[in-house]
Amino acid sequence: MDRIAVIDYGSQYTLLLARRIREMGVFCTVASPEEFKVESEIKGVVLSGGPQSVYEEGALGFPKQLEGFPVPIMGICYGMHLLAKKLGGEVRSGALGEYGLTNVSMDNERFRDIPEEIVTWMSHGDEVTSLPAECKVIARSKNGITAGFSNGRDIAFQFHPEVNHTQFGTNLIEDFVFNVCNASRNWKLSAFAERKVEEIKRIVGSSKVVGGLSGGVDSTVAAVLTSKAVGDAFTGIFVNHGLMRKNEDIEVCEALRSLGIKLINVDASEEFFRELKGIDNPEEKRKIIGKTFIKVFEREANKLNASFLLQGTIYSDVIESGAASKNSAKIKSHHNVGGLPDKMNLKLLEPIRELFKDEVRNLGYSLGIEPSLLTRQPFPGPGLGVRIIGEVDSEKARILKEVDSIFMDVLRKSGESEKIWQSFAVLLPVFSVGVKGDKRSYGYVVALRAVNSSEGMTASWHELPHEILREASSRITSGVREVGRVVFDITDKPPATIEWE
Incomplete structure (x- = not known):
């Protein structure tokens, strides 16, 4: 199966980039520079953005694994600077940083189906001040800064084509994936489900799994996926922390049981309110809610002799918690990511952490889950605890x-x-x-x-x-x-x- 590999340098948009490529029907994986492996099915490599500067001491460098690997490379933001430096160009701190929506003029000979000027999403303070040999400018910002260059095979952009704010961004990625890399559209989300079921079987083995179910789309899809993999070895635990919407504690349990999921309903609302008494710091609240969740789960898991805790973590949770990459910036903790205690008696199982919300819904449809359960609005794990500003x-x-x-x-x-x-x-x-x-x-x-x-x-x-x-x-x-x-x-x-x- 043809594949595009994204090498993650800490951008908040790395998995969004991978998702864009998967939406095109091409399998895409993400790995850190250290973990990346050269494999024959890889048709192209994308170097992601990141918070560092290529000239800083200790900055992540161009992957040694790519030396002599004859596939096209796309560099985005930090990845552009890495590629420029690798090919012999020069990168410096710019006199003008560019952040947010920025007009960029495009090379019409290179991109005939894209207007001469588009609006892009920029986020950079460095710039390519000297082009590598045999490279030409294919995009330039309104400030005269090089916004894109190519040597015919490799291509780089200063802006982020993967975000919705960039006009014709999908066209630019498609151009690289299909016209440059010649990748085939032979991947579907259903293939992800098949791969994950086998992966869960391999990870869990003969152990038992408990799942933290809230009735939300994420935890429900994760639960059905895990049930397909391990059957009766999975037990769902619904924890009523007193912070659900009105009557949801009743409605959610009925919906989950209708899926045939074995479910335990635990009313721990008094315990949560007791732990949250006097706490008004948002991060502390999230961590307390996460810690209390785990305490409740561990109590119930001990009764079931379970070894794994299933969580419906998705990638937007991971990104905002700064857990997507060791080089990512943290925005806020999520109870099922950054809010976990340092030591746990349960091993985490997070089968959908690579997916975004709309992908999770589509995966749910492919698994045969009722549409009424999949069209529920997103609801945060800490529930109303993060919608009550101050003490709860x-x-x-x-x-x-x-x-x-x-x-x-x-x-x-x-x-x-x-x-x-x-x-x-x-x-x-x-x-x-x-x-x-x-x-x-x-x-x-x-x-x-x-x-x-x-x-x-x-x-x-x-x-x-x-x-x-x-x-x-x-x-x-x-x-x-x-x-x-x-x-x-x-x-x-x-x-x-x-x-x-």
């Missing part, structure tokens, strides 16, 4: 559940929920003066958020019609006496994250 307690959780339930009901009845990737409410540690029943009131402020995305790495706020916002605000302030004011979040990702914490 059972009363705040009750208030937010009511607010969230009303907001979701308004969106469902208006038909707007079908257009939204993720929507939720946030309880702020802010009180606002108001008037209720001709009397002065002093209630919580809640923020409503609705965003659209495909993989969770970037997102744009969803423009809800004013009449829907008005109805949601009216119903919330009327139906939840503790709330005195409702606001709507209109911030994209970036610069914000989707969740508030």
